[in-house]
Amino acid sequence: xxxxxxxxxxxxxxxxxxxxxxxxxxxxxxxxxxxxxxxxxxxxxxxxxxxxxxxxxxxxxxxxxxxx
Amino acid sequence: xxxxxxxxxxxxxxxxxxxxxxxxxxxxxxxxxxxxxxxxxxxxxxxxxxxxxxxxxxxxxxxxxxxxxxxxxxxxxxxxxxxxxxxxxxxxxxxxxxxxxxxxxxxxxxxxxxxxxxxxxxxxxxxxxxxxxxxxxxxxxxxxxxxxxxxxxxxxxxxxxxxxxxxxxxxxxxxxxxxxxxxxxxxxxxxxxxxxxxxxxxxxxxxxxxxxxxxx
Numbered sequence: 218x219x220x221x222x223x224x225x226x227x228x229x230x231x232x233x234x235x236x237x238x239x240x241x242x243x244x245x246x247x248x249x250x251x252x253x254x255x256x257x258x259x260x261x262x263x264x265x266x267x268x269x270x271x272x273x274x275x276x277x278x279x280x281x282x283x284x285x
Numbered sequence: 286x287x288x289x290x291x292x293x294x295x296x297x298x299x300x301x302x303x304x305x306x307x308x309x310x311x312x313x314x315x316x317x318x319x320x321x322x323x324x325x326x327x328x329x330x331x332x333x334x335x336x337x338x339x340x341x342x343x344x345x346x347x348x349x350x351x352x353x354x355x356x357x358x359x360x361x362x363x364x365x366x367x368x369x370x371x372x373x374x375x376x377x378x379x380x381x382x383x384x385x386x387x388x389x390x391x392x393x394x395x396x397x398x399x400x401x402x403x404x405x406x407x408x409x410x411x412x413x414x415x416x417x418x419x420x421x422x423x424x425x426x427x428x429x430x431x432x433x434x435x436x437x438x439x440x441x442x443x444x445x446x447x448x449x450x451x452x453x454x455x456x457x458x459x460x461x462x463x464x465x466x467x468x469x470x471x472x473x474x475x476x477x478x479x480x481x482x483x484x485x486x487x488x489x490x491x492x493x494x495x496x497x498x499x500x501x
Contacts, residue, residue, distance in 0.1 A: 240316065240331040251331040253316020259301040263396030264308065264315060271395045271420050272313050 218265050218284060220254030226283045227252065230273050246274025288312070288336050290343040292416050294359065295324050297350050308396075310418050312336065321348070347416060349400060353378045356389050359402045359416070359423075370403045374426060377439050392443045395420035401441075402426070406473035410466060419448035427476050442479050 227243055234241035240251040250272040254260055260268075262284075269280040293309040303317035305324035314331035318324030325346070333339055346362040352375040360367040378386070378401075389399040401424045404412065417423050425442045461467070464478045 238334055240334045250313035251335045253327055253331050261298050261301050261306055263398055264306050267308055267396040268315055271418055
C-alpha cells in the first residue's frame with residue numbers, strides 16, 4: 218500500500234494531523250503517532266495493519282475493509 | 286520530566302521500498318529508510334518531533350529479519366550473534382511440519398506475523414515487555430542442552446499482550462504471577478517455571494510449552 222493511500226485512511230478516522238511537519242502527528246482513538254512515510258513509499262502489509270489497529274484504533278474487521 | 290526509554294524495531298523487507306521500516310513504543314512513530322542508517326535517523330527525527338525536544342531519551346533498538354515463510358526473528362541491533370540466531374531459528378523452523386508452523390502463526394504481533402526473540406537468559410522479563418505493545422504476541426526461544434555451543438534442543442514460549450487477538454492462540458494463557466514470576470525474573474527462570482508448569486499441566490507435545498499471558 219502506498220504511503221499516501223494509507224494516510225488517506227488515517228485522515229478519514231483521525232482527521233488532519235494535530236501537528237504538521239516531516240513526520241505529521243495524528244491523534245488516533247487511543248494514542249497519537251508520527252507518520253513518516255512519503256506519498257509513494259510502499260508500506261508493508263504488516264506495518265499497515267499495525268498502524269490501523271494499534272495507532273488509529275480500528276478493529277480487525279474495520280482495518281481489513283479499509284485495505285481490501 | 287524526561288521521556289521514558291523508547292524501543293524501536295527496524296524490519297528488513299526487500300520486497301518493499303523503503304526496505305527498512307520501523308515502528309516504536311511507547312511513543313509511536315512509523316516510517317522507513319532505504320538503509321538501516323537512514324531509518325535510524327528518520328526515527329530519531331520523528332521522535333524529536335513527537336517529544337518536541339532535541340534531548341532524546343534512551344533508545345533500545347532491534348532489527349527483524351525473516352527466518353522462514355513469514356516467521357521473523359528479532360535481535361538487538363548490536364547483537365554479535367544475530368546472524369547465528371537467525372540461522373538457528375530458520376533451520377529449526379524449516380524442519381517443522383505445517384501443523385507445527387501453525388503454532389507460530391497463531392501467535393502474531395499486531396502486524397499479523399509471528400516474531401521470535403532470543404533473549405539473554407540473564408535479562409529480566411521486563412526487557413520483553415519493553416519491546417511489546419498490548420496487541421503483540423512475542424515468541425521467545427531458548428536453547429538448552431549439555432552446555433555445548435550449539436544447543437541440543439530449542440524451547441519456545443509465547444508471551445501474549447493483554448489485547449492480543451485471541452490471546453493464547455487456543456492454548457490456555459497463564460498469568461505470570463500464577464507461577465511465581467515478576468518483572469525482575471530473569472528469562473532463564475521464566476523458561477524454567479514455564480517448563481515446570483507445562484510438565485504439570487500441559488500436554489507434553491514436542492517441546493512447546495503453553496502460552497503465558499502478559500499481565501503488565
